[in-house]
Structure formats: structure tokens, C-alpha cells
Amino acid sequence: MTFERRTTRQVVVGRPPGPSVAVGGGAPVSVQSMTTTKTADVDGTLSQIYALAGAGCDIVRCTCNEEEAAEGLARIVPRSPVPVVADIHFQHTLALAAMEAGVQALRLNPGNIRKPAHIKAVAAEAKDRGIPIRIGVNAGSLDPEIAERHGGATPEALVASAQRELAYFAEIGFDDVKISVKASNVRLMIDAYRLLSETVDHPLHLGVTEAGPPPAGLVKSTAGIGTLLAEGIGDTIRYSLTADPVEEVRAGRTLLEALGLRERKGLDLIACPSCGRAEVDVIQVASAAQAALTDRNIPLQVAVMGCVVNGPGEAREADLGIAAGRGKGHLFVKGHVVRVVPEADMVDALVAEAERIMEEGVDAVLASADAGAEAEAEATRLELLATQGEDVNHVEEHVERIREITGD
Ligand code: SF4
Numbered sequence: 001m002t003f004e005r006r007t008t009r010q011v012v013v014g015r016p017p018g019p020s021v022a023v024g025g026g027a028p029v030s031v032q033s034m035t036t037t038k039t040a041d042v043d044g045t046l047s048q049i050y051a052l053a054g055a056g057c058d059i060v061r062c063t064c065n066e067e068e069a070a071e072g073l074a075r076i077v078p079r080s081p082v083p084v085v086a087d088i089h090f091q092h093t094l095a096l097a098a099m100e101a102g103v104q105a106l107r108l109n110p111g112n113i114r115k116p117a118h119i120k121a122v123a124a125e126a127k128d129r130g131i132p133i134r135i136g137v138n139a140g141s142l143d144p145e146i147a148e149r150h151g152g153a154t155p156e157a158l159v160a161s162a163q164r165e166l167a168y169f170a171e172i173g174f175d176d177v178k179i180s181v182k183a184s185n186v187r188l189m190i191d192a193y194r195l196l197s198e199t200v201d202h203p204l205h206l207g208v209t210e211a212g213p214p215p216a217g218l219v220k221s222t223a224g225i226g227t228l229l230a231e232g233i234g235d236t237i238r239y240s241l242t243a244d245p246v247e248e249v250r251a252g253r254t255l256l257e258a259l260g261l262r263e264r265k266g267l268d269l270i271a272c273p274s275c276g277r278a279e280v281d282v283i284q285v286a287s288a289a290q291a292a293l294t295d296r297n298i299p300l301q302v303a304v305m306g307c308v309v310n311g312p313g314e315a316r317e318a319d320l321g322i323a324a325g326r327g328k329g330h331l332f333v334k335g336h337v338v339r340v341v342p343e344a345d346m347v348d349a350l351v352a353e354a355e356r357i358m359e360e361g362v363d364a365v366l367a368s369a370d371a372g373a374e375a376e377a378e379a380t381r382l383e384l385l386a387t388q389g390e391d392v393n394h395v396e397e398h399v400e401r402i403r404e405i406t407g408d
Contacts, residue, residue, distance in 0.1 A: 002260045006232045008203045011132045011178050013059055014083035014104040021058050021083055023178055024203025024235040029261045030058035031252035032205070032238040033245040034087065039069035045076055048245065053081045055249040056265055059236065061085040061107060070097035077102040085134070089141075092118035099129055107134040110165040111141040119168045127174040134205055135165045139183035139192075153183065155192040159199055166200070177202050178236065182209035186224045193228050203235035213242040218251055229259055264301075267293045270318060271304040277384075278306030280324035280343060288347045289322075298354045308381050312337060320357060322350045325380040330373075333362060337377040338369035 010025025021030050033052050037044040039062045049060050064070050064086040077084050085105040086098030089112040098106060106126060113119060126133050139153040143161055150157035158181040169175060179202050181192040189208050197204060208224040211217035221239045228234050237256070239248040256262035269290045274282035286304040293302060303321030305311025308330045311323030316335030323330045329346030331339040331353055341349040356365050 003230055004232050006197055008201050008235055011176055011203050013085070013132060015130070018104070019081060019083050020104075023059075023205075027235070029229065029234060029256055030236040031056060031249055031256065031262075032059045032061060032085075032236055033057045033248045033252070034061040034063075034238070034240075036245055038072075039063055039076070040066070040072040042072050042075045045072065046079055049076070049080050049082065049084075051246050052249050055246045056253040057082060057249040059083050059085060059105075061087050061238075063087045064094050064098040064101075064103075065089070066094070067097065070094060070101050073098055073101035073103055077104070087136075088113070088122075092122050095122040096125055099125055099131055103131070105132045105134065107136045108165070109136050109138060109141060110161050111138060111143045114143060116168055119165065120172050123169045123174040124172045126176070127172065130176070132176040132178060133169075133174075134178040134180060135162050136205070137161045137165075137179070137181045138209055139181075139185070139188060140209065153188065155181075155188060155195045158183070158188075158192040159196050162196065163199070166202075175202075178205050179203075180205040180207060182207045182240075184208060184210040184220075186220050189224045190227055193233055194231070197233045204233060205236045205238065206234040207238040207240055209240050211240050211242075214247065217241040217243070221251065222255055226255055226259065229255070229261060264299055267298055268301040269293065269304065270301060270315060272306050272311065272314070274306045277309055278324070279308070279326065279384075280306060280329075280346070282306040285322070285324075285346060289350055292347060292351045293354060296351070296355070298358060300354055300357060302350065302354060304350075307384065308377055309384050312377070319362060320350065320354055322346050323377075325377070325384060328380065330377045330380070332377075333357070333365050333369075336366060336369065337374045338365060340370070340373050340376050 008024035011023045012020060014020035023030055035045050035048045037048050039045055052060055060082050062084055083104035085107055086103040087107045088095040089109050092113050095106050137158050139158060142153050142157060146157050146161050147153055162179050181196050183189040186208055206225045206228055208221045211220045225237050237252050239251045241248050257264045271286040289304050300319040303315030303318035305315055305323040308323040308325030312332040312335055315321045321332050327343050329341045329343055330337050331349055
């Protein structure tokens with residue numbers, strides 16, 4: 001089950017045999033991030049690019065804010081495993097320099113480069129070289145004249161800024177363009193992209209700008225980007241977090257995988273929130289399992305459930321899971337209990353079973369389930385139900401005592 005995506009034209013960032021990523025036109029939604037190093041620091045920037053690519057980043061952006069940065073790009077681009085986009089503000093000559101350095105795409109902020117001759121000079125060069133440009137409108141740096149005409153940074157003003165840039169590009173016959181209309185206000189961002197998607201068929205780059213540090217930055221970005229993706233809007237995304245950019249990539253990938261827009265590359269750990277029935281410290285077991293399975297890069301859906309009463313049933317869709325009960329860990333595969341282990345060995349047993357599934361497959365692991373494991377788990381489940389009953393929070397006891405206290 002996936003979301004129906006809006007049809008857009010396709011832009012290709014990069015050209016084979018070098019790294020190349022298609023954006024729009026039915027291509028998988030890509031994840032972007034931006035380096036935080038000085039671009040002139042070639043080795044530092046490349047090592048961050050490699051870390052980002054390793055986390056699943058498809059396209060990386062580097063600032064090109066000075067001549068030394070453009071020179072750095074000339075050394076970075078040939079060694080980058082993913083296409084590099086140069087981020088340009090204010091000086092159009094740096095856009096020309098970045099193209100000379102070999103970048104696979106540009107991002108221009110129309111609020112910061114406003115002279116039509118400069119914009120058209122950059123677009124003409126991009127056209128000659130076959131380099132796409134992202135028109136990166138930002139509510140915080142909107143052209144003052146457009147803002148005034150629209151009574152501030154409204155969705156209409158953001159879209160008008162993008163359209164004016166498109167019109168300059170059209171004058172020289174250039175339309176190899178992606179567009180973003182970012183804002184730090186989630187509502188404004190959502191409305192601007194909705195309007196933009198009704199106005200143009202260019203691929204859209206989604207983001208909530210200056211979202212801030214996690215967890216608020218994650219929540220704001222997910223609210224904005226996730227809402228639009230669920231409506232079929234958006235072809236490439238960036239989380240703008242005040243954090244290690246690798247976190248941006250992890251968040252972006254997690255969102256796309258959760259929405260079924262990208263294939264799962266890594267672990268999907270699901271865990272119950274725990275409650276009065278929990279037979280184990282779910283938070284501690286879940287974080288130990290997450291660390292062990294992430295280290296081994298196991299791309300399974302794994303469940304950690306606090307009790308055997310509800311755990312295996314509620315997580316029956318998971319590839320593998322563990323539920324606690326009476327000092328034991330109940331390992332289950334696709335909802336079937338295959339082994340019962342001492343509670344202290346829960347995480348180790350979970351990891352071992354995950355590795356077996358990776359090597360032998362689910363069916364083989366189910367076929368070699370311990371005889372009696374399912375029956376033992378069921379006996380524990382019934383025992384817990386009998387002792388705890390449905391009233392795990394002892395409501396009736398509390399009500400009885402309240403009546404005693406109030407003399408009712
Ligand atoms: S699985 Fe058990 S412990 Fe976890 S929330 Fe459900 S009932 Fe509570």
C-alpha cells in the first residue's frame with residue numbers, strides 16, 4: 001500500500017558514469033542533506049559526505065560562499081560518492097565558479113540574487129552544461145518587493161518568487177528546474193507547497209527550514225514533510241536539523257520507509273510503550289536490542305514487547321520479536337513462539353535469531369522452533385491473565401479504598 005504521487009517532470013542530478021539521481025517523474029523520493037564543514041576543507045567535507053552517503057543520503061549540498069569553497073568543490077566533486085549541489089546566495093559569480101568546479105546541480109536563493117542579468121547568466125551557463133538548478137525560495141529571505149506586494153511571507157508570495165525566477169529562466173529557454181518553498185512555520189510551508197504543486201509540474205524539494213534541534217526539529221519537519229508526502233506532493237526531501245547532518249539523513253530515510261516510499265535499508269524496531277502489565281524494563285531491553293541490531297545492520301522488523309499476554313499477538317506482523325513473562329523471554333517469529341529463554345539472555349537470543357533469519361530465512365527458523373515453546377508461552381500467558389486479570393491497574397481495589405476513606 002503506498003500513496004498516489006503527483007506526476008512531475010523529471011530532473012536528473014549528475015550524469016553516469018558519475019553518481020546520478022533522478023528526481024521527480026516517478027523516481028523514488030530522494031534524501032538530501034548539507035555538509036556543515038567549511039567547503040574549502042576538502043578532506044573534512046569529503047569525510048562528512050561519506051558519512052552522509054553511508055547513512056543513505058542520495059544528494060548532498062555544500063555551501064559555495066567564497067572562492068576557496070569553489071576551489072574546494074573542484075577537488076571534492078570527483079571524489080564524492082553522491083551528486084553534489086552547490087548552495088549559492090548573493091554572488092552569482094560563485095554559481096559560475098561552482099559549475100566550473102563540476103558540481104552536479106545548483107541551488108539559487110531568488111531572494112538573495114535579484115538582478116535579472118545575473119540570474120539569466122547563471123541559467124544560460126547551466127543550460128550549456130546540462131546542470132539543473134533548484135529555485136530555493138525561503139520565507140525568511142523573500143525578496144522584499146514580493147513580500148510587500150503580498151502582505152508578507154504568504155504562500156502566494158513564496159510561490160510568486162519561484163514563478164518570477166522561472167520566468168527569467170524561460171527567457172533563455174532553461175527549465176531543468178526543481179523548486180522548494182521552505183518556511184520555518186509548518187502551516188505556511190504546507191500551504192505554500194500545496195499551492196506550488198497546483199501551479200507547476202516541476203519536481204519539488206520539501207523541507208521545513210531552520211526546524212531546530214531534535215526533538216522539536218524532528219517533529220516540525222515530519223509534520224510538514226510527512227503531511228505533503230501523504231498527499232502525494234514532494235520528490236526529494238531534506239530535514240534541516242540543528243544536529244549532526246547524519247541525523248537529518250536517518251530521519252529522512254526513516255520517514256520515507258515508514259510511509260512505504262523507500263525500501264527498508266536498516267532495522268525497523270517496534271516496541272510497546274510498556275504499561276502496568278510489563279514484565280521487564282521495556283525501555284532498557286528495546287535500547288539494548290536497537291544498539292545490537294543496528295550494529296549488525298539487520299534489515300528486519302523486530303518487536304520488543306513488555307509482556308507475553310499481548311506482545312506476540314499485537315506484534316504478529318513483525319519478522320521477529322521478544323516478549324517477557326515470568327522471568328523468561330519468549331522469542332516469536334511472525335507471531336509464533338519459537339523459543340523460551342532466560343530473561344537475562346533475551347537480547348542475545350534475539351540477535352542470534354535475527355542472524356539466523358538473515359542466513360536461513362523465516363520459514364527455516366519457524367520449522368526448527370523448539371517443541372513446546374508455544375505451549376509454554378501460552379501457559380505463562382494464561383497464568384499471568386489469571387493472576388493479573390483484566391484489572392491490571394487494580395482499579396477495583398482503589399475504588400474500594402476510596403469508598404472506605406470517604407465512608408461511602
Ligand atoms: S505488550 Fe504488554 S506490557 Fe507492552 S503495552 Fe501491551 S500489555 Fe503493556
